[in-house]
Amino acid sequence: MSTEPSDRREPLIRMGSSSAALPLAQPTLGELAARARERLRTGYWARLVPLLGTLAVLTHLPSFARTVWSPDEGYLATQARMLAGGGVLYDTVVDRKPPLLPWLYEGAFWLFGSASLWPLRVLAIGAHLGTAVLLAAIARQRWGNRAGAAAGVLYLLVSVGLSPEDTQAATFEVFMLPATAAAFWFAQNRRWAQAGAATAVAALTKQTGGAVLLAVLWMLRREARRDGGQPARGSLPALAFGFGLPVLVIALSTGVKNFLFWVVTGSSDYASLDGAWLTMLERALGNAAILAAAALGLLVPLARRWRRAREDADLWIWLAASALGVITGFHFFGHYYLQLVPPLVLLGVGAVARGSLNWRPVLLYTALAGTVFVGLGFVWPHQPLQHSVSVATDVSEETAPQDTVLVWGMNPEVYWLSGRTPATRYLTAGLLTNFAGGREPDSVGVNQGVSDSWKVFGKEMAKRLPVVIVDESGNAPYSPRYIQPMRALLAAHYIRIGSDGTAVFYRLRHQ
Structure with a gap:
């Protein structure tokens, strides 16, 4: 008597009108390997990701040219050593920032030692690459393969379009960008719990990273209008759960009272209107002008299609929310402006793709501008x-x-x-x-x-x-x-x- 289950069936294939059935031939390991090699050779992501990885390294090579780029890096490195020495975050080790990046620094120092920031610079390049890939995925889904590739490439070129000390340092804005892009991508695909979780990661890296939540909420509301005025059952609770759970876990792990003080309420005096307005205005306009010069290749086609802004309202809301993040605190430091780059790149790519414009001048100008900024990184005053x-x-x-x-x-x-x-x-x-x-x-x-x-x-x-x-x-x-x-x-x-x-x-x- 057979011991095999009675409901087991062999796969069948019908040949023409004949009732004869033959077993499907199973591919050999050699055939599977050949298929994998072919997919790697011809697959969209298999070709694009190595290109983006190479460009991410080239555009951020200056980051390895000096020991430390900014006081923020020095602050994080000192915090990490204090934590490794037994310090307690938000108690004997304090800052007005969320905990994820200090912990990342601490982990990198534990693995590689605390004498150099090169591991963090490598991780920062990885963060830029992750952001570029996510932007490529968003653009590809909206406007096709060419737009996707352009979005990834253009992001990496524009991401160096500020003072080198703002773009080459391994600081908060760099590490929050992949999470903001992920939040938008998940929302675009109606995966609300994941969108909430990604937003939480962005906000737990730097508070202003949570600004992308405005765009996510608008996309949820748009879905509700399409479905007759009510969001799909569970969408809003899923978003709230995805956002709230990571925040709650981190707050409990650091102490809720201390977490709320140092991450939320303790920054009220720092984020105030008191300041030298002429200095702030000069800094705000100066950094905006530098970024505009780096992204001019995208701004020109975008300006030509501004009357059709409603086509990409979610991206405009993301950009506006990011601008609020830049304004918060009224300091207008250059690295704050990095938050504008992802939505700005997507809007520019959308303008070119929707308008059937020529990609060549956009890519050539942005590549030239990016090259100039990379060069500045090697000669920037020490x-x-x-x-x-x-x-x-x-x-x-x-x-x-x-x-x-x-x-x-x-x-x-x-x-x-x-x-x-x-x-x-x-x-x-x-x-x-x-x-x-x-x-x-x-x-x-x-x-x-x-x-x-x-x-x-x-x-x-x-x-x-x-x-x-x-x-x-x-x-x-x-x-x-x-x-x-x-x-x-x-x-x-x-x-x-x-x-x-x-x-x-x-x-x-x-x-």
Whole structure:
């Protein structure tokens, strides 16, 4: 008696009108391998992704040309070392940013060591590649294969279209872009839970990454109108669940109270209208003009079709939401503008594709502009970095590895470059005084800092005074001459031992 199930059937193939049936021939391993090779040779993504990967590396090669590009990188690197040394995020290690990128830095340092940022630069290139692939998928679904390839290529070329210190650094905006693009792609395909989760990842990388939620909600509403006024059952709950679950998990893991303070409510003074309006306006218009010059090849066809903007209303809403992210805080730093690049590229690609315009001038101009910006990355002035390296060298010479130091300024990379432990959880004077680029002196001071920060700072100093204090304030409104607690600390416990340019060094008196 047969032991095989009675309902098992062999696959059949009918030949013409004959009732005869023959078993289907199963492909051999050699045939499967041949099919795979053919698909790799002729498949759309198999050809496009290597091209985009190569372009991502070429456009961001300057990122490896220097040790650190921006204070944000220095802040993240110092945070990662503190976390690796037993620090607790939003307790003994603080910042006004969500936790995903500090954790990513910490993980990279655990795997590769903390002496260099090259692993983060590689990951940043991967983030740009992921964004390019997702934009290609969005454009291909809307306008065809050629538009998809163009979207990926043009994104990578425009992504370097700002100051090199804004585009080559491995910072928050770079790592939130893949999640924002993923959120839009999932929403375009009516996968609402995944769209919510991707939006949450973007917002947990940087708060303004959550702006894409406005476009996602509009697309959900559009679906409801198409379906008679009500969204498909479960669509809105799925979106809310997808967004809420990651946020809840992260909040619980870091402590809900601390998470809400440092990620949400604690930035109210920083994101304020108080500031030097002329400086802010100059920065806003200047960075907008630089990005416009880099993306001019896309802006021209887009301007020719602005009357038909409703065809891509979801993209316009994404762009407008991203612009709100740039405006938030009224600082207008160049790296904020990276958030505009994905929707701007898609709108430009759509204008060319819908208008049946010639791709060649668009690609040629953008390639030329991208080449110029990549070249600038290799020759960009090194003075700020050289100053930080010089100060860090002096700190290393004046202290022992187990000593703590305090850098009173806005260059936290000095901690990381010197290999010394910060004496406080507040890695910049900005957290204690509310100083930021463009702030008016009247909005900077002891009472404008993070709530209770001076009380916490006082406890830290009472527990262990730093061996060396580096005052990098110069004539800034947070100079010790204007900040009484710092002035009193220096007068009571420290002697001046020298200077390095604008940095003044103080050593702890022997008690």
